[in-house]
Amino acid sequence: MTDETRQHRFATKAIHAGAAPDPATGARAQPIYFTNGFVFESTEQAADIFAVRKTGFSYSRGSNPTVAALERRVAALEGAKAAIAVASGQSAVLLVLMTLMRSGDSYVASPRLFGGSLGLMRRLDGRYDLKPRFARGMEPADFEAAITPDCKAIVCESIVNPCGFVMDLEGISAVAKRHGLPLIVDNTLASPALIRPIEHGADIVVHSTSKFLAGSGQVIGGVICDGGTFDWVKAGGYDLINQPWPDYDGLVIPERFPETPFAVACRLFGLRDLGPGLSPMNAFLTLTGIETLPLRMERHCSNAKAVAAFLRDHPAVEWVSYPGLPGQTGEANVARYSPQGPGSIFTFALKGGETAAKKFITSLDLVSHLVNIGEIKTLAIHPATTTHRQLSPSERAIAFVGPETVRLSIGLETIEDLIADISQALDQVG
CATH class of the missing domain: 3.90.1150.10 (Aspartate Aminotransferase, domain 1)
Incomplete structure (x- = not known):
């Protein structure tokens, strides 16, 4: 996202952010890069990309130019520092929870959530001991009362599926900040056209792009937005973010990527290891949908x-x-x-x-x-x-x-x- 794009208003960003005329052909629409791999310039470049010493495209499971354009556009619309596009909204929720937590950790969740999210949370609890602590009500005090010492995050929706209730995001964010916890908001029902949760204190925003962002019922996809607002190093306890990665030459993510450590951890663990990458065709259709x-x-x-x-x-x-x-x-x-x-x-x-x-x-x-x-x-x-x-x-x-x-x-x-x-x-x- 260029400095010029940052200054544009929302509707202009929806059309232009993250994409530009193709420098090779002049194509105005974002090209669809239907390839699983990318040719390296040298063995040194290949090694640097795989070790995360340099950025670049290597294999479409982890990153693809069409998908990257979608990530940049959604990040621009949400006011995030970075975004990670994945195969579905359910994948987005799964990757966020699994990146933040390990067995035995808990998180506070809204008592009203999409049924698929609730089902996933209970399955993760039963099989992997990631414990949801459901607030008794919808007010910030209800979320605060559910926090326990092993809590790693607070999770809610901006607009609740399906009753349409709008959450008090600033109130819940204040609770999260008092306890040093990241606030995760599913913004699917609002879309950034109605609510931008990062502006109200959210740290992580997720979407099912299959809904309003794409708009036409053609695609399945999801996206995770890293607001770059949470101090992971100060909070401690998030090992995938703060601890060295032996398989990446001892990489400590916040040292190399201080503005977007959560997004980088999601990409390395979520896309490179678990693998729910987004198809470039679905990314292209979603980009087109976002324009309107x-x-x-x-x-x-x-x-x-x-x-x-x-x-x-x-x-x-x-x-x-x-x-x-x-x-x-x-x-x-x-x-x-x-x-x-x-x-x-x-x-x-x-x-x-x-x-x-x-x-x-x-x-x-x-x-x-x-x-x-x-x-x-x-x-x-x-x-x-x-x-x-x-x-x-x-x-x-x-x-x-x-x-x-x-x-x-x-x-x-x-x-x-x-x-x-x-x-x-x-x-x-x-």
């Missing part, structure tokens, strides 16, 4: 608010969880952190219970019954039997995903057409 991100998020939010308001007033609907509406729980956090709106994913409950919820979904015509979110098309799912099925009934209730609940991901269609389809589906529920 600011425009899309405006329409996502305006459509979502209109649909949520319609549902709130419908006689077949028990409740709507969308804090962008007046009087909803969490309205103050929306005004503080995401004034454009709390994204376009939310839940609502039907008075007819599970039968009505499933009937509503199968009666939709324009809206697709699909598990993804953040696409230009509007999507609906029954989370209690899909994305959050592994949770207990009480845990589903906390997450606002009971059997009567439908999750909507509102797209970019004309709002009158969306409401007409939702209305006819509600009529069939009875």
